[in-house]
Amino acid sequence: MNTRVKICGLTEAAHVDAAATAGATYVGLVFFPRSPRNLTLPQAAALALRVPMGIAKVALVVDAGDAALDALVQAVPLDMLQLHGHESPARVAEIRARFGLPVMKAVGIADEADLAAIAEYTQVADQILIDAKPPGGATLPGGNGLAFDWRLIAGREWERPWMLAGGLTPANVAEAIRLTGARQVDVSSGVESAPGVKDPAAIAAFIAAAG
Numbered sequence: 001m002n003t004r005v006k007i008c009g010l011t012e013a014a015h016v017d018a019a020a021t022a023g024a025t026y027v028g029l030v031f032f033p034r035s036p037r038n039l040t041l042p043q044a045a046a047l048a049l050r051v052p053m054g055i056a057k058v059a060l061v062v063d064a065g066d067a068a069l070d071a072l073v074q075a076v077p078l079d080m081l082q083l084h085g086h087e088s089p090a091r092v093a094e095i096r097a098r099f100g101l102p103v104m105k106a107v108g109i110a111d112e113a114d115l116a117a118i119a120e121y122t123q124v125a126d127q128i129l130i131d132a133k134p135p136g137g138a139t140l141p142g143g144n145g146l147a148f149d150w151r152l153i154a155g156r157e158w159e160r161p162w163m164l165a166g167g168l169t170p171a172n173v174a175e176a177i178r179l180t181g182a183r184q185v186d187v188s189s190g191v192e193s194a195p196g197v198k199d200p201a202a203i204a205a206f207i208a209a210a211g
Contacts, residue, residue, distance in 0.1 A: 003177055003210040006163060007203055008060065009037035009188040011196060016050050018200035022207040026056045028082065028188070031064070031072060036196030037188065041075040048077050058082050058104065066098065073099055080104055082129065093124040102126040104163070108133030109148045115156075122160040129186060132166030147172075150179040170205035177210065185210055 007019040008028030019027050029044045030037040039047070048057045056079040059072060063085030072078070081099065083092060084106040096103045105125040107117050110133040118128055132148040147167025165186035168176055173185055189195070191202040 003182070004163075004184040005207050005210050006058065006184070006186040007188075007191065007198070007206075008058070008165075008186055009035070009192075009196065010047060010198060011037055011039060011043070012198070013047065013050055015198035015200060015203070016047050018198070018203045020052050020055055022204040024055060024203075024207060025184075026058050026080075026186075027051055028058045028060050028186070029076070030060045031068075032060065032062045032084075041071065044072075044076045056080055060084050063087060069095065069099060073101065080126075082106065083125075084129075089120050089124045092121060096124065096126070104129050106131050106165070109152060109166075111149075112152055115152065118158055118162075122158050125160060127184075128158060128160055128162040129165050130162055131186075147176075150176055153180050155181065168206070170202055170209045173206060173209050174211065 004025035006026035006028055007024045009030050010016050010019065010027055016027060029039055029047060032038055051057050058080045059078050060082045078101060080102045081095060082104045092103055092105050103125050104127040105121045106129040107121060108114065108131055114133060121128055130153060132146040161184065163184035163186050164176060164180055164182035168185055168187045169190035187206055191199055191206050193199040
């Protein structure tokens with residue numbers, strides 16, 4: 001498989017197994033109370049221990065403080081932190097230095113003006129997640145099933161690896177990759193049968209379509 005796939009928001013052992021079997025490169029565990037995919041630390045630790053070697057375990061957090069991050073990294077074996085809030089470049093650098101884990105910073109995109117933030121965060125993060133900016137009034141920073149205009153990033157290159165997210169599904173991921181040149185893609189709601197409930201068949205179909 002040429003395209004690396006992250007299946008985010010896993011909550012059940014069977015769905016971790018499905019992602020691993022289908023060939024996911026990353027699995028994402030969510031720590032955000034308002035999300036239907038939110039996990040407790042014991043739940044997340046059990047899921048993380050189930051992930052086969054070679055698949056990166058990513059924790060999605062939103063504007064988390066040091067105490068919460070301390071508790072998280074002590075309780076759950078992780079390979080990467082995904083910062084999905086309003087963390088400044090300085091805060092990203094601080095987290096990366098303090099916890100010694102690679103950091104992926106999510107950047108929401110709605111129009112061309114939003115692209116400038118990507119260059120800022122490439123200076124301090126190990127990877128960038130280019131996601132659709134949540135609509136006004138949204139309670140979740142991601143996992144809303146919304147896409148942005150992929151043509152905004154067509155042919156662009158940045159100094160760090162980046163991952164495409166936002167509204168991807170088994171039906172459109174191949175086209176999204178074709179338009180953007182993405183080498184990595186992330187999906188959460190696009191492989192669910194209900195909010196927070198992953199569909200193993202959709203996970204397999206998504207990874208197959210990503211190619």
